[in-house]
Amino acid sequence: MSPQPSLEQLRFNMIEQQIRPWDVLDPQVLDLLSVLRREEFVPAAHRALAFADMMLPLRGHAEEAMRLGQVMLEPKMEARLLQDANPRPHEKVLEVGAGSGYMAALLAGLAQRVITLEIEPELVRLARENLQKAGVRNAEVREGDGAHGLAAEGPFDVIVLSGSVAEVPQGLLQQLKVGGRLVAIVGDEPVMRATLVTRTGDASYTTAQRWDTLAPRLQHFPAPARFKF
Numbered sequence: 001m002s003p004q005p006s007l008e009q010l011r012f013n014m015i016e017q018q019i020r021p022w023d024v025l026d027p028q029v030l031d032l033l034s035v036l037r038r039e040e041f042v043p044a045a046h047r048a049l050a051f052a053d054m055m056l057p058l059r060g061h062a063e064e065a066m067r068l069g070q071v072m073l074e075p076k077m078e079a080r081l082l083q084d085a086n087p088r089p090h091e092k093v094l095e096v097g098a099g100s101g102y103m104a105a106l107l108a109g110l111a112q113r114v115i116t117l118e119i120e121p122e123l124v125r126l127a128r129e130n131l132q133k134a135g136v137r138n139a140e141v142r143e144g145d146g147a148h149g150l151a152a153e154g155p156f157d158v159i160v161l162s163g164s165v166a167e168v169p170q171g172l173l174q175q176l177k178v179g180g181r182l183v184a185i186v187g188d189e190p191v192m193r194a195t196l197v198t199r200t201g202d203a204s205y206t207t208a209q210r211w212d213t214l215a216p217r218l219q220h221f222p223a224p225a226r227f228k229f
Contacts (some may be wrong), residue, residue: 007039014038014051014075022076023211026083032109033079041102041130042072051075055216058100059122069097069163069216070120077213078103081160084196084210085183087111091157094175096146097218101127101139103162108139115139115153117146119219147221149175156180163218164192173197173205185215 005013015033024030039050046056055071057064064070072078082103087093087110095104098118104127108114118124118141127141144150147169149159154175161168161184168184176182176199186195186209193209200206 007037010051011038014053018053018074018076019079022080024076024079024083026086028110029079029083032082032106033075036102036105036109037134038075038102040134041100041105043100043126058126059120066216068120069218070099070123071216072100072102073162073215077215078106078162080211081162081183081185081194082106082110084194085158085160085181087158092153093158093160094150094153094156095160095162096149096172097162098127098141099123099162101130101134101136101141103160104139104141105131105134105136107158107160108136111138111158113138113140115150116141117144117150119143119145145220146218147172151175159183161185161218164215165218165221168195168197169221173199178202185213189214 039047042050053074055074058070087107091111093107093111093114095116098104098116104114104116124141124143131139149172155177156175157177157180159182164185178199180199182197184195185192187193191212192214194211194213196208196210198206
């Protein structure tokens with residue numbers, strides 16, 4: 001009977017078999033993934049799946065967690081969103097959807113300061129506990145509706161939406177600095193697109209759609225306006 005692989009072997013396999021093949025090649029991102037203990041951000045009931053190529057529910061039944069967007073995204077999706085956001089050591093980041101705190105910890109590993117918003121009180125507590133246990137000191141979890149962002153703390157260099165939206169609210173884009181980037185998964189099933197919006201001026205933005213994927217909806221984000229004839 002062959003021995004069970006170690007956590008470090010499982011982490012290595014996650015990076016080499018899931019994340020690199022998904023065009024995540026930034027050495028800083030890969031180094032961070034190799035040292036941040038993802039398993040410590042996964043609920044105990046699912047810890048054996050910490051490195052699996054799948055979304056993991058953070059509370060309750062899997063179907064309900066998916067419907068409410070209360071999941072950890074697949075490792076490769078988290079890694080690619082992080083790479084697209086490209087946070088730098090002097091930058092301030094806003095994350096919408098703290099979940100377990102893992103993405104905030106990743107962002108904090110590359111940025112100066114991270115504020116992450118979470119609307120569900122139970123997940124606020126979970127994310128705070130996980131970040132504290134992991135020794136992450138430059139990420140702060142706040143309870144609030146991320147659809148409105150956090151204008152009082154802005155403008156931000158980077159905004160990351162850790163879930164999907166039908167469209168990005170203009171109010172969030174206005175909380176970016178000029179030169180700042182917003183990363184989100186935008187659209188409707190069956191195809192959503194990872195989207196990078198860069199603020200190029202006071203009232204100008206450029207948009208790039210990087211890759212196709214699917215992710216659960218973030219709560220309370222407005223649906224796009226429908227034209228009536």
